[in-house]
Amino acid sequence: MTNSSPAPAQDSPKRRLAVVAGLARHxxxxxxxxxxxxxxxLGGRWDVELIAFPPPASGGAAPLTRRRxxxxxxxxxxxxxxxxxWELWTLRRLRGWRPAADAALLVAxxxxxxxxxxxxxxxxxxxxxxxVGDPWVLTExxxxxxxxxxxxxxxxxxxxxxGAVGAVVTxxxxxxxxxxxxxxxxxxxxxxxxxxPAAPATPRSAPREPGSLRLVHLGSLxxxxxxxxxxxxxxxxSGRWGSIVFAQFGDDYAGMLSGLPDGVELEHHPVRPxxxxxxxxxxxxxxxxxxxxxxxLLPSKAIQYLTLPIPRIAVTAGERDDALAxxxxxxxxxxxxxxxxPEPAERIAAHVGRSWSASELAPPPEEAWPQVAARxxxxxxxxxxxxxxxxxxxxxxxxxxxxxx
Numbered sequence: 001m002t003n004s005s006p007a008p009a010q011d012s013p014k015r016r017l018a019v020v021a022g023l024a025r026h027x028x029x030x031x032x033x034x035x036x037x038x039x040x041x042l043g044g045r046w047d048v049e050l051i052a053f054p055p056p057a058s059g060g061a062a063p064l065t066r067r068r069x070x071x072x073x074x075x076x077x078x079x080x081x082x083x084x085x086w087e088l089w090t091l092r093r094l095r096g097w098r099p100a101a102d103a104a105l106l107v108a109x110x111x112x113x114x115x116x117x118x119x120x121x122x123x124x125x126x127x128x129x130x131x132v133g134d135p136w137v138l139t140e141x142x143x144x145x146x147x148x149x150x151x152x153x154x155x156x157x158x159x160x161x162x163g164a165v166g167a168v169v170t171x172x173x174x175x176x177x178x179x180x181x182x183x184x185x186x187x188x189x190x191x192x193x194x195x196x197p198a199a200p201a202t203p204r205s206a207p208r209e210p211g212s213l214r215l216v217h218l219g220s221l222x223x224x225x226x227x228x229x230x231x232x233x234x235x236x237x238s239g240r241w242g243s244i245v246f247a248q249f250g251d252d253y254a255g256m257l258s259g260l261p262d263g264v265e266l267e268h269h270p271v272r273p274x275x276x277x278x279x280x281x282x283x284x285x286x287x288x289x290x291x292x293x294x295x296x297l298l299p300s301k302a303i304q305y306l307t308l309p310i311p312r313i314a315v316t317a318g319e320r321d322d323a324l325a326x327x328x329x330x331x332x333x334x335x336x337x338x339x340x341x342p343e344p345a346e347r348i349a350a351h352v353g354r355s356w357s358a359s360e361l362a363p364p365p366e367e368a369w370p371q372v373a374a375r376x377x378x379x380x381x382x383x384x385x386x387x388x389x390x391x392x393x394x395x396x397x398x399x400x401x402x403x404x405x
Contacts (some may be wrong), residue, residue, distance in 0.1 A: 017046035021107035024052035103384035122163035138231035166383030173296035193372030238345035306363035
């Protein structure tokens with residue numbers, strides 16, 4: 001008797017995905033974390049080819065070293081011509097690359113790998129989405145030097161966006177700038193996610209000493225951030241606290257804290273793993289996030305601050321359309337403050353003086369990396385699968401940013 005039962009269904013082959021993300025093997029960087037998590041979210045449905053820089057030899061960032069004068073001179077000359085310092089690596093790595101993929105995800109920065117890859121993908125009609133961090137040149141908010149490198153970057157970025165079927169940006173402000181230049185793009189606004197600490201610390205119910213204010217900043221300071229000293233000076237002049245302590249966990253290469261006002265005590269601590277930072281943060285009244293001088297950028301550390309067991313204060317430059325202020329307004333446990341605002345001391349005193357419950361300070365689940373990566377992966381797949389119908393969705397912007405709800 002002939003067996004007429006149907007043959008078992010064969011699993012359909014995975015689609016081929018090319019991922020170009022220079023920092024994908026550098027998990028200590030924000031863009032490396034993003035590439036790593038999004039690739040993991042896509043990996044179950046796609047056969048992934050990853051193009052990325054080699055991992056750091058020490059497992060971390062390279063130490064700062066003093067370069068010899070001739071090397072500094074060569075670096076200066078290269079900066080006048082090359083798109084970025086990774087361009088020579090990009091030329092070697094992608095010289096013979098012939099993408100054989102159904103779609104591609106390009107994660108910037110750095111920009112030279114994604115710009116060169118985009119040209120090769122466009123020639124072969126392979127749809128691609130570009131996931132960006134900080135802007136490159138076309139949407140930059142400050143004047144740029146008139147060099148060959150700037151001219152080449154502008155040309156490369158125009159080609160990059162003209163061929164893309166979608167873009168993922170970290171702030172609404174960046175999305176608006178990009179839409180004005182390239183209205184054909186579908187855009188998702190989605191900053192990074194947070195990594196949950198192994199054992200979150202328990203928040204304390206009230207300040208230990210009503211007459212003291214202990215503030216902490218986590219991460220390196222740099223001139224691109226808002227200067228915290230004017231706000232600290234206003235808090236000290238208010239006379240509300242007999243003691244104000246500012247604790248800095250990380251480096252201050254540019255000496256930003258040299259302008260710390262008299263009467264504010266500085267505690268300087270080395271960089272620590274995030275789990276240790278979360279535990280140490282319970283000894284402070286609030287954590288400060290310093291915004292960017294360019295307010296349309298969102299500091300990536302603001303997302304990870306969601307896991308701290310204490311109230312958070314976003315220190316901005318006071319711009320009307322500030323990405324960090326917009327993010328903080330959508331989150332529980334946050335306050336936006338800047339020097340020059342009416343009565344910042346009164347507002348901060350009320351913010352740190354109330355009793356915060358664990359649920360109020362708990363990070364929103366939808367901002368964790370698994371959920372964020374799944375959202376980016378779904379957007380990517382929607383863009384590349386519907387590339388043929390892109391004209392029907394010109395200029396579509398999806399906001400899924402920092403818990404705005």
